[in-house]
Amino acid sequence: xxxxxxxxxxxxxxxxxxxxxxxxxxxxxxxxxxxxxxxxxxxxxxxxxxxxxxxxxxxxxxxxxxxxxxxxxxxxxxxxxxxxxxxxxxxxxxxxxxxxxxxxxxxxxxxxxxxxxxxxxxxxxxxxxxxxxxxxxxxxxxxxxxxxxxxxxxxxxxxxxxxxxxxxxxxxxxxxxxxxxxxxxxxxxxxxxxxxxxxxxxxxxxxxxxxxxxxxxxxxxxxxxxxxxxxxxxxxxxxxxxxxxxxxxxxxxxxxxxxxxxxxxxxxxxxxxxxxxxxxxxxxxxxxxxxxxxxxxxxxxxxxxxxxxxxxxxxxxxxxxxxxxxxxxxxx
Amino acid sequence: xxxxxxxxxxxxxxxxxxxxxxxxxxxxxxxxxxxxxxxxxxxxxxxxxxxxxxxxxxxxxxxxxxxxxxxxxxxxxxxxxxxxxxxxxxxxxxxxxxxxxxxxxxxxxxxxxxxxxxxxxxxxxxxxxxxxxxxxxxxxxxxxxxxxxxxxxxxxxxxxxxxxxxxxxxxxxxxxxxxxxxxxxxxxxxxxxxxxxxxxxxxxxxxxxxxxxxxxxxxxxxxxxxxxxxxxxxxxxxxxxxxxxxxxxxxxxxxxxxxxxxxxxxxxxxxxxxxxxxxxxx
Numbered sequence: 001x002x003x004x005x006x007x008x009x010x011x012x013x014x015x016x017x018x019x020x021x022x023x024x025x026x027x028x029x030x031x032x033x034x035x036x037x038x039x040x041x042x043x044x045x046x047x048x049x050x051x052x053x054x055x056x057x058x059x060x061x062x063x064x065x066x067x068x069x070x071x072x073x074x075x076x077x078x079x080x081x082x083x084x085x086x087x088x089x090x091x092x093x094x095x096x097x098x099x100x101x102x103x104x105x106x107x108x109x110x111x112x113x114x115x116x117x118x119x120x121x122x123x124x125x126x127x128x129x130x131x132x133x134x135x136x137x138x139x140x141x142x143x144x145x146x147x148x149x150x151x152x153x154x155x156x157x158x159x160x161x162x163x164x165x166x167x168x169x170x171x172x173x174x175x176x177x178x179x180x181x182x183x184x185x186x187x188x189x190x191x192x193x194x195x196x197x198x199x200x201x202x203x204x205x206x207x208x209x210x211x212x213x214x215x216x217x218x219x220x221x222x223x224x225x226x227x228x229x230x231x232x233x234x235x236x237x238x239x240x241x242x243x244x245x246x247x248x249x250x251x252x253x254x255x256x257x258x259x260x261x262x263x264x265x266x267x268x269x270x271x272x273x274x275x276x277x278x279x280x281x282x283x284x285x286x287x288x289x290x291x292x293x294x295x296x297x298x299x300x301x302x303x304x305x306x307x308x309x310x311x312x313x314x315x316x317x318x319x320x321x322x323x324x325x326x327x328x329x330x331x332x
Numbered sequence: 333x334x335x336x337x338x339x340x341x342x343x344x345x346x347x348x349x350x351x352x353x354x355x356x357x358x359x360x361x362x363x364x365x366x367x368x369x370x371x372x373x374x375x376x377x378x379x380x381x382x383x384x385x386x387x388x389x390x391x392x393x394x395x396x397x398x399x400x401x402x403x404x405x406x407x408x409x410x411x412x413x414x415x416x417x418x419x420x421x422x423x424x425x426x427x428x429x430x431x432x433x434x435x436x437x438x439x440x441x442x443x444x445x446x447x448x449x450x451x452x453x454x455x456x457x458x459x460x461x462x463x464x465x466x467x468x469x470x471x472x473x474x475x476x477x478x479x480x481x482x483x484x485x486x487x488x489x490x491x492x493x494x495x496x497x498x499x500x501x502x503x504x505x506x507x508x509x510x511x512x513x514x515x516x517x518x519x520x521x522x523x524x525x526x527x528x529x530x531x532x533x534x535x536x537x538x539x540x541x542x543x544x545x546x547x548x549x550x551x552x553x554x555x556x557x558x559x560x561x562x563x564x565x566x567x568x569x570x571x572x573x574x575x576x577x578x579x580x581x582x583x584x585x586x587x588x589x590x591x592x593x594x595x596x597x598x599x600x601x602x603x604x605x606x607x608x609x610x611x612x613x614x
Binding site: 010018022137150277280296 | 458460546592
C-alpha cells in the first residue's frame with residue numbers, strides 16, 4: 001500500500017512546491033507575481049499590507065513556506081480579487097458541476113464502451129468490428145474542443161434544439177423537477193462531448209483485452225460445460241477484461257479531467273473550467289492557481305483511488321506480505 | 333537483425349497517407365507564409381470577410397488572412413512536434429539506457445519516472461504558463477521535460493532485453509565498456525522503438541500545445557491553432573465559422589490523425605508477430 005501511495009505523495013509535494021516557488025522565484029514583486037499587475041493597481045494599500053502579512057512575504061522563505069503549507073492544510077487557497085470572496089468558496093460552488101460532468105460521462109462511456117468492446121472483440125474481424133473500430137479510431141483522433149464545438153454548432157446554433165451554454169437557464173426554475181430538467185438539458189451536450197472523447201479509448205482497451213484472452217482454456221471449459229455464448233462473453237471473459245480497463249482508466253484520469261475543463265470552456269459551463277476561464281480573463285491569479293492546484297490534487301487522488309481499487313478487485317495484483325520471515329529459509 | 337521496417341511501413345496504406353499528408357502540411361507551412369504578400373499578421377480593417385480570390389479562406393476578426401494564418405499555425409505545431417519529440421526522446425534514451433545498464437541507477441530512475449507519470453502535464457504547463465508568458469522555445473523545452481517518462485519506460489525494458497543477448501555478452505567478455513556497448517550493440521536495435529517514440533511524443537506534444545493555446549496561456553506573438561480556434565469560437569453565431577473555425581479544427585485534427593496513423597503503422601511494422609504472420613502468407 002505504501003508503495004502505491006509513494007509516487008502520488010511525491011507528485012503532490014512537487015506540485016505544491018512548484019506552486020509555492022514559482023511566483024517567488026520570478027523577478028519582481030512576489031505579490032505582483034501572485035496577483036498580477038492589473039490587480040496591483042486595484043488593490044488598496046491596506047489590502048496590500050494585509051495580503052503581505054497573510055502570505056508572509058516579508059518573512060524569510062522558510063517561514064513563508066510554513067505559512068503556505070498551513071494555509072493549504074486549512075483549505076485556504078487565497079482571496080479571489082475578481083469574485084471578492086475566498087478562492088475556496090468559488091471552487092466549492094463550481095466543483096459539483098465539474099464532478100457531475102466527469103462522473104456521468106465516464107459512467108456512460110464505460111456502460112456503452114465496455115460491452116461494445118467485448119462484443120466486437122468476440123466477433124472480431126467481422127464487418128461490424130472493422131467498421132466500428134475504424135470509426136472509433138477516427139473519432140479518437142480529434143482534440144477535445146473540436147468535437148464540442150462541432151456539436152455546439154450543429155445542435156445549438158443551427159438546429160436550436162439545445163441551449164448554447166451555462167448550466168441552467170438564466171431566468172429559469174430554481175428548484176424542483178423543472179430545475180433538474182433544465183440542468184439535464186444544459187448538461188446534455190457537454191456530457192455527450194465527453195462521452196465521445198472517452199468512448200474510443202475505453203472501447204479499444206476492452207476490445208483488445210478480450211481479443212487477448214480469447215484463446216484461454218477456461219473459456220473452452222465454459223463452452224464445454226454448455227454455457228451460452230452470452231454468459232461466457234459477459235461473465236467469464238468480461239470480468240477478466242474489467243481489470244485492464246480499470247488500469248487504463250487510472251492512467252487516463254488526467255486526460256479525463258482536463259478534457260472536462262476544455263468542454264466546460266466551449267459550453268460556458270460554470271464548473272471548474274468556466275471559473276478558470278473567468279479567472280484567466282480577469283487576470284485573477286490566486287483563483288487560477290487555486291483551481292489548478294485543486295485540479296492536480298483531484299487527479300492524483302482519483303488516480304490513487306483507482307490504483308487501490310485495482311488491488312482490491314484483482315487478487316493477482318496484490319503484493320504478498322509474508323507474516324513470518326522464515327518461509328524462504330525452510331525452502332532451502 | 334536487419335529487417336527493412338521501412339518496407340513494411342510502406343505496405344500500410346493508412347500510414348503512407350498520413351506521412352504524405354504531414355509532409356504536404358510541412359511544405360505548405362514552409363512555403364505559403366513566404367509567398368504571402370505583405371505582413372500576414374497585420375491587423376487590417378477588412379475583418380470577417382468571406383472567401384475571395386485575395387483571401388482563400390476569408391479573414392478573421394482582426395482582418396488577417398485565414399489561409400496564411402492556418403499555415404503559420406501549422407509552423408508552430410510542427411515546430412513543437414519536432415522539437416518536443418527530439419528533445420524528449422533524447423532524454424528518454426539517456427535515462428532509459430542508463431537505467432538498463434547500471435543497476436543502482438535503475439531504481440532511482442524508475443521511481444522518478446513513476447512520479448512524473450502520475451503528474452498531469454497539462455496542469456503543470458498551465459500552472460507555469462499563468463505566471464510566465466513563455467516564448468515558443470521555452471514552451472517546447474517545458475513540454476519536452478514533461479513528456480520523456482513514457483519513452484523511458486519503453487526504452488528501458490527494450491534495452492534490458494537487448495542486454496541479455498549473446499552478442500552483447502560476447503562483447504562484454506571481450507572487455508567492452510558501457511558506452512561502446514550502447515553505441516555499437518544497443519542503439520541500432522533500439523532505433524525502431526525510438527522512431528515509434530518520436531511519433532507518439534510528437535502527437536501528444538501537438539495536442540498539449542493546442543490545448544494550452546486554446547486556454548490563451550501562450551505568448552501573444554505565437555500564432556497557434558488552439559488560440560485561433562478559441563477566438564473563432566466566439567463568432568460561432570455568425571456564418572464565418574464555415575471558413576474560419578472549421579478549417580482550423582480540421583487542420584488540427586488532421587495533423588493529430590496523421591501522426592496517429594503513422595504511429596500505428598510503424599508499430600505494426602516493427603512488431604515481430606506481425607512479421608511472422610506476413611511471412612507465413614507467402
